[in-house]
Amino acid sequence: MIVIMGATGTIGRALVERLIDLGVPARALSREPEKLRNQIGEKGRSAIEVAWADAADPESLRRAFTGASQLFLALSNSPRQIEWETSIIQLAGESGIKHIVKISSPAFEQSAPVAVAGWHQEIENALRESGLTHTVLRPYAFMQNIMRFAPTITTQNVFFGSMGNSPCNFIDCRDIADVAAEALTNPEVSGQVYTLTGSEIVSYPQIADRLSALLNRPISYINLEPQELLRNLIEHGHMPPWLANHVVEIQSMATVVPERPNDTVQRLLGREPRKLEAFLHESVENFRYRIINVSCPESIALKSHRLG
Ligand SMILES: NC(=O)c1ccc[n+]([C@@H]2O[C@H](COP(=O)([O-])OP(=O)(O)OC[C@H]3O[C@@H](n4cnc5c(N)ncnc54)[C@H](OP(=O)(O)O)[C@@H]3O)[C@@H](O)[C@H]2O)c1
Incomplete structure (x- = not known):
């Protein structure tokens, strides 16, 4: 039995879909099992068992792991990530x-x-020390992160960052999920460390150009100083400081460390990674213009920044 932790997350939900398509049974976990059942729908009910579990509750994990031989682990970032994931590995x-x-x-x-990268290195160390067989997937930025720009694109035709013109590797989470499914079902793929990328590097100004062409209206990328982006994310994006700091660190890193695509996805899956162009095309409805909501403080703050 395969247990999936993070089954409602960006990668986890794609993995659940993939396993349903492959006809591989699994037990998917969530702190909100009803939401997960709705996500899985009729199609997956016979193959996917749903169970409640919370990383902060060791008893729930013991129950959820009973009878399982493999675990997929993708927890969202949180200041408790090291504590939770190391305890999950031990249990x-x-x-x-x-x-x-x-x-x-x-x-x-x-x-x-990048502080969060340090957390992952620490968890990887715990995995190595556990003596369990482990496959580590190290993806670059998810294409799905671009959806976070939708609120300001839909209301003000802009999005913000501090990456300047630096190109960045984007990978579609569905490719990460496909590699995870391969690692869980093909012994020739499991037990390795894989760095995963898409097939091209793209800068934020280039994403603005592509969205402008798709939406048939000008979309602009506005570059901020890292400290200004940090302040904006905390004050107007209502992000906790550690998460805002993570976003800024990742973007600053992209300006100094060149990112290059590799052929790992192609090698493991026998096909090209999904393209950013296709992802933007698929997601375009989420970026359609809508009238600004004057009661939305974030929009006003970002707009006032833009104007002056
Ligand atoms: N975003 C990127 O570009 C990027 C790039 C490289 C690596 N990563 C890594 O990818 C991982 C996943 O990130 P994400 O942002 O994609 O996550 P996500 O989609 O937000 O998914 C998070 C999952 O974690 C589960 N979760 C959170 N707290 C939990 C708890 N206490 N107990 C049980 N489950 C819990 C959630 O399940 P429920 O809410 O259903 O319980 C949810 O399914 C992170 O570790 C991140 O560092 C991200």
């Missing part, structure tokens, strides 16, 4: 799980520190 081993597929992040140079 998984005690429960008889033999193989863990963990979503990590690229291991960056010391010269460009």
Whole structure:
């Protein structure tokens, strides 16, 4: 039995879909099982068992891991991520799980520190020390992150960042999920560390150009100083400071460490990674113009920044 932790997340939900398509049974976990059942729908009910579990509740994990041999682990970032994931690894081993597929992040140079990447390195160390077979997937930025720009694009035709013109690697989460499914079902793929990228590097100004062409209206990328972006994310985006700091660190890192696509997805899946162009095309309805909601403080703040 395969257990999926993070089944409602960006990668996890795509993995559940993939396993349903492959006819591979699994147990999917969530702190909101009803939401997960709705997500899975009729199609997956016979193949996917749903269970409640919370990383902060070891008893729920023991129950959820009973009888399982493999675990997929993709928890959202949180200041408790190291504590939770290391405890999950330990409980998984005690429960008889033999193989863990963990979503990590690229291991960056010391010269460009990213705190969350350090958390993942620490969790990877715990995996190595556990003695369990493990497959580590280190994807670059998810194409799905671009959806976070929808609120300002739909109301003000702009999005903000601090990456300047630096190109960035984007990978579609569905490709990460397909690689995870391969690691869970093909022993020739499991047990390795893989850095995953899309097939091209693209800058934010280029994304603005592509969206402008798709939407048939001008979309602009506005570059901010890192400290200004940090302030904006905290004050107007209502992000917790650690998360805003993570976004800024990732973007600053992209300006100093060149990102290059690799052929890992192609090699493991025998096909090209999904293209950013196709993702934007598929998602275009989310970026259609809508009238600004004057009661939305974030929009006003970002707009006033833009104007002056
Ligand atoms: N975004 C990127 O570009 C990027 C790039 C490289 C690596 N990563 C890594 O990818 C991982 C996933 O990130 P994401 O932003 O994509 O996550 P996400 O989609 O927000 O998914 C998070 C999942 O974590 C589960 N979760 C959170 N807290 C939990 C808890 N206490 N107990 C049980 N489940 C819990 C949630 O399940 P429920 O809410 O259903 O319980 C949800 O399914 C992160 O570790 C991140 O560092 C992200």
